[in-house]
Amino acid sequence: MAKKPIVARRHQPWADDVHKVFRDMDVRQMAYVPDGGLARVVDLCLADRKMRSVLLTTEEEGVAQMAGAWLGGQRGVFLTQSGGVGNCINMLSIIQECRIPLLALVSMRGQWGERFPWQVPMGQAVPAALQSAGVIVQQVDEMDRVGETVAAAAHLAYHSFRAVAVVISQRLTGTGGRG
Amino acid sequence: MATKPKRRSRRITLERRAVVKRILKDRGDILVVTGIGNAAQDTAAAGDHDNNFYLFGIMGGAAMVALGLALAQPKRRVLVITGDGEMLAGIGSLATIGVQKPANLSIVVIDNQAYAATGGQDTHTSAGVDIAGIAMASGFAAARTIYDRAELEAAMADIRDGSGPCLAVVKVHVKPTPRVALPNDGTWTKHRFRKALLGDAAFE
Numbered sequence: 001m002a003k004k005p006i007v008a009r010r011h012q013p014w015a016d017d018v019h020k021v022f023r024d025m026d027v028r029q030m031a032y033v034p035d036g037g038l039a040r041v042v043d044l045c046l047a048d049r050k051m052r053s054v055l056l057t058t059e060e061e062g063v064a065q066m067a068g069a070w071l072g073g074q075r076g077v078f079l080t081q082s083g084g085v086g087n088c089i090n091m092l093s094i095i096q097e098c099r100i101p102l103l104a105l106v107s108m109r110g111q112w113g114e115r116f117p118w119q120v121p122m123g124q125a126v127p128a129a130l131q132s133a134g135v136i137v138q139q140v141d142e143m144d145r146v147g148e149t150v151a152a153a154a155h156l157a158y159h160s161f162r163a164v165a166v167v168i169s170q171r172l173t174g175t176g177g178r179g
Numbered sequence: 180m181a182t183k184p185k186r187r188s189r190r191i192t193l194e195r196r197a198v199v200k201r202i203l204k205d206r207g208d209i210l211v212v213t214g215i216g217n218a219a220q221d222t223a224a225a226g227d228h229d230n231n232f233y234l235f236g237i238m239g240g241a242a243m244v245a246l247g248l249a250l251a252q253p254k255r256r257v258l259v260i261t262g263d264g265e266m267l268a269g270i271g272s273l274a275t276i277g278v279q280k281p282a283n284l285s286i287v288v289i290d291n292q293a294y295a296a297t298g299g300q301d302t303h304t305s306a307g308v309d310i311a312g313i314a315m316a317s318g319f320a321a322a323r324t325i326y327d328r329a330e331l332e333a334a335m336a337d338i339r340d341g342s343g344p345c346l347a348v349v350k351v352h353v354k355p356t357p358r359v360a361l362p363n364d365g366t367w368t369k370h371r372f373r374k375a376l377l378g379d380a381a382f383e
Contacts, residue, residue, distance in 0.1 A: 053249050057271030064240035068247025073377045093236045097365035
């Protein structure tokens, strides 16, 4: 696959804090469907030779992959845009049935200054949809709190065998009307 | 005018329990992830084992659970035993897996061309959809459809040891099979599987 330039730090400065959390917590697998809001996080993971990043055809594949990774003794992180959350509901059953940790980062659309109407239904449904599926939701909308929120979520997920989603406000991701 | 997909005309000669028993014969340290329903039953009937992770839900997720496991344990062989309905529910995962090319992963699809657990309704494979063809087109190292014992034996080297990812669809009868008592407590299965695989590291 062709290499694309890494998204500049100035656009998503919190992304480097997030990647550092992955390093500190020995996160070895990542699963994603490409998304503008998490683009720099994805780029940093792809460039990290200690991490194996898996491109998904649809988001629910990532939930299953994370379960398999943990069965095999590796920590993972699942990256998705708000639209992908709805695709994951049934797959999240394995987290509750087996008490397997899941750390998810959700970048929001349809929430803050959105200009594309089709993003709004799932965007507005994200917190309730996640909670209905047993996921602990931790929302963050301040630049300098993203790293610490991801770290706290990772500890909660990995040490208490729960699903925890860090929901990153559209105010931070700069994706009002594209992709 | 739409054309009907061609139906396969080859006779179906294989019985599912015998197939899975053969695939798992002298299994060594292979790790097995099963799909829901008959696939889990067949795997347990071949001999319950600490290295079996049985799924009783998340239809469509078996192959991706196996991918995560295979990437975490590159020195271990990982085998999926699932049905055609479950594989079709996660058919996109063949593209995901084909791109990642895990050498230690094989997928066996026990294809009775029906949704047995819900009353035996036809699946897409009964109308000619070719799961092995989808796997090859997705970048799998090897993929085939098996109709008889000779073809199964010829496929065993790939299934158990081939540089993967490998996929084999095995066409079987739709006849009912005796139920096997199988604990479906996912937490219990998880602990047993991880303890066997990771030892004390499972509890760190």
